[in-house]
Amino acid sequence: MKLSYKLFFLLILCSVQVISQTLPPSKKDKWKGFERTFTTINKHSAYTVKPAKALPGNPWVWRSSFPDWHTEMDSLLLVRGFYIAFVDAADAYGSPDDLQIWDQFYSYATDSLKLSSKPALEAVSRGALYAIGWAKRNPDKVSCIYAETPVYDFKSWPGAKGKSKGDADSWKQLKEAYHFTEEQAIAFNDNPIDHLEGLAAFKIPVLNVIGINDQLAPREENLDIFVHRYTYLGGPALVYPITDGPQEMNGHHIPINDAAKYADFIVSNSYPVKKVLPYSDYFKIRNGLNNFYRTITETKKATVAFLGGSITYNPGWRQKVTAYLKERFPETEFHFIAAGIPSLGSLPHTFRFQQDVLDSAKIDLLFVEAAVNDRANSTDSLTQVRALEGIVRQAKKSNPLIDILLMEFADPDKNRDYAQRLVPVEIANHERIAAHYNLSSINLAREVYDKINNKEFSWEDDFKDLHPSYYGQELYFATIKSFLNSCFNQWAGAPYKTNSSASLPKEIDKYNFSSGRYDAITNAKHDANWKIDQNWTPSDSAGTRAGFVNVPVLSTNHPGAALSLRFTGDAIGIAVISGPDAGVISYSIDGEKQKQMDLFTPWSNSLHLPWYLLLGSGLKKGNHVLNISIDQTRNVNSKGNACRIVYFLKN
Known part of the structure; x- marks a missing residue:
């Protein structure tokens, strides 16, 4: 007897609903002679079926729909x-x-249940x-x-926006x-x-x-597009x-005459179970995000x-985090501030933080990334500590209940540092600040190193660069x-308890940049x-x-050109655009012996780079004068x- 498409799936749905209604959590029965446990x-009703003797590592198959349809392969597995x-x-x-x-x-x-971390997914139809x-x-x-x-595209089925007749009720x-709405469904990408x-x-x-002739999910609207795109990107599709044999319901119901072949596919890709290092080994919650x-x-x-x-600026993990938050909390109205600027580390962040972030809104959660550029920019350890502490204290003064995540x-x-059993200086400084202020942190650098050694992937073939591939971003x-x-x-579901207060712990370094700000170029005399x-x-x-072009710039290319700036505070510096013609400056603070600083960077030949230079820190609090001239x-x-x-x- 042939069943209509709607009736077939209605029967399947009803059977699942009956199971959900009649079997309470932890109820057990037999499924094809094997123990099935409901929870x-x-x-939402769910169950697992236990093999008589599980393979090491507990591999498993996760059925996504119609659990009683074509179960021959499941029985074999x-x-x-x-x-x-x-x-x-x-x-x-x-x-x-x-x-x-x-x-x-x-x-x-x-x-x-301690099942393996990488199940095989089994998907039928929708x-x-x-x-x-x-x-x-x-x-x-x-x-x-x-x-x-x-x-593979719900606009095909059930939407009927192509060759498929679809299903109006579905x-x-x-x-x-x-x-x-109808328009949103059609525009969904x-x-x-x-x-x-x-x-x-x-x-x-x-x-x-x-x-071969599926008319409900026509291959030209579903399979062909998926396989073309997936293989073009390097994904393996068979x-x-x-x-x-008989192909019913407009060619959508097909016979499965060689289930062993498909079971072999799952076994060969899922077993032996590979040891995967847990993500939880690489983050510290501390006060968390309550x-x-x-x-x-x-x-x-x-x-x-x-x-x-750039790791924050470039597309990848940041967009995935924002999508995750919106999907997990659909009733919350989120405002996201993307304040990533390539080439910048903790020193620039602490001085631009007020203008680029805090002036925009009251921040509830702050992600901070600086460890890669702190190494690339040769930011010394003391400056890293003062800058990171400055960011945290500025954030906490702006909103005492802000939650902060430091990412490495x-x-x-x-x-190379980890290979020599050394903790990278940048990681140590991030963790020092996080521990002192009881902030959450994630050591992604250690995770990448450990997972490479665990042979989960390779840097050259998978991760590829410090600006990671899609693999690294995932x-x-x-x-x-x-x-x-x-x-x-x-x-x-837990009672709320505030983890933060208006009072900050004692400073690690009294010369931290907690008052770091931009000072306008119009304040200089030249x-x-x-x-x-x-x-x-x-x-x-x-x-x-971006942000360092089509902006006001105080500039010169004349040797001997001079300027002075009066300022109050304990630190002073300049943010410059360092391009192919960057020169050398001579500078002094309060008439002390002049020092020189080369504005040209390893990247200046091809890029007008934003470059932040600290000319003095740890100064006596009070009034000071900075003098700068262009060297010959x-x-x-x-x-x-x-x-x-x-x-x-x-500062």
Whole structure:
């Protein structure tokens, strides 16, 4: 007897609902002769089926939909020692709410049941919306994907926006699950055919078993687009078209006559279970994010700022964090401040923090990234401590309940330090500040080094650069997400207790830059050889940085040109644009012996680089005078004697 498409899936759905209603948590029964245990995940019914003798490492298959359809492969895998698992997502079609349930079930399976950290995903039909949606967000947590007659674009089915006839009732249900209007659903660009870079970077194998004439999920609207895009990005995709046997329901129901072959695919990609170092080894929660958690769950308005260099500026982990926060807390109105500027480390951050971040809004959560550029820019250890402490104290003075995360990213220098059993200076300083102020921190540099040694990936082939590949960005996000989940789960449902107060601990260094600010170039007195260009742009073809072009600049290229600046405080410096013609300055503070500083950097030949220079710190508090003149000498690689000051730096 042939069943209609709607009736078939209705029967499957009803069977799952009956199970959910009649079997309480921890109820056990038998499934194909194996012990099945039911539980409840946030009001959603779920179960695991236990093999008679589990393989070492507890590999498992996670079915995304229709758990009683074509179970031959599951039976074979149970015999071979795999667990089978399923969580009923109640026809949410891979929506953000649905994927939150998946996150919770994954934590339950890996933490409570001790199943392997990389399950094989088994997706039938619309189940591909769930499986690929979750896998794209968690490519580090998947061993392989088996997709049978997969729906890879919901605009095809159930939307009927192409050749598929679709399903009007399911389309309505999908829009409700996503909280979409018709226009929003059509414009949605995160279907399984979209944004596959991370999944491809992890080389997750996807086996597609399809009907050759599937009219409900036509291959030209689903499979063909997915395979083309995925393989173009370097992802391994296999296609096994079924051409024999009865193919019912418009070619969407296909026979599975060789389940052993598909079981072999899962076994070969999931076993032996590879040892993976846990993300939790690389972050310290300390006070955590409970103030932020209260804001997003009670006030439902929150501002998150990202302060960093190119690793923060470039696309990757930051966008994934913002998407994660919006998906996990859909009722919260988030304001995100992207304050990443390439080439800048802790010294620039502490002086630009007020203008670039604090003047914009009250910040509830602050991400700080500086460790890579502090090494690249040769920022000395004392200056690092003063700068990082300055950022923290400025933030806490602005909002005593702000939560702060200090992040320590990877680079080849840090790999070499760890190889010599040395703690990189930048990491030590970040951790010193975090421990003193009881702030959260993540040592991503150590994680990358350890995981390379654990043969989980390689720097050359996978991570590739300190500006990481898609693989590296996914790894960074996975650790940050694990940290955020740990913080949020720790406080979810717990009585709120403020972890911060208006009183700050004693300073580590009394000369920290807690009053670091920009000082305007108009405050300087200068001779006629200097001029202020209100909208500076380079006259050559060298590159520029956002925020340091089309801005006012106090500049000269005349040797002997002089200026003076009166200031009050204990530190002074300059933020310059260092290009191919950068010169050398002579400077003194309060008439002391002149010193020289070369403004030309290793990157100046091809880039007008923002370059922050500390000319004096630890000064006696009070009034001072800075004098600067352009020296006759210049770097052998420089084309001139230029000095272009964008800001003075004053503490």
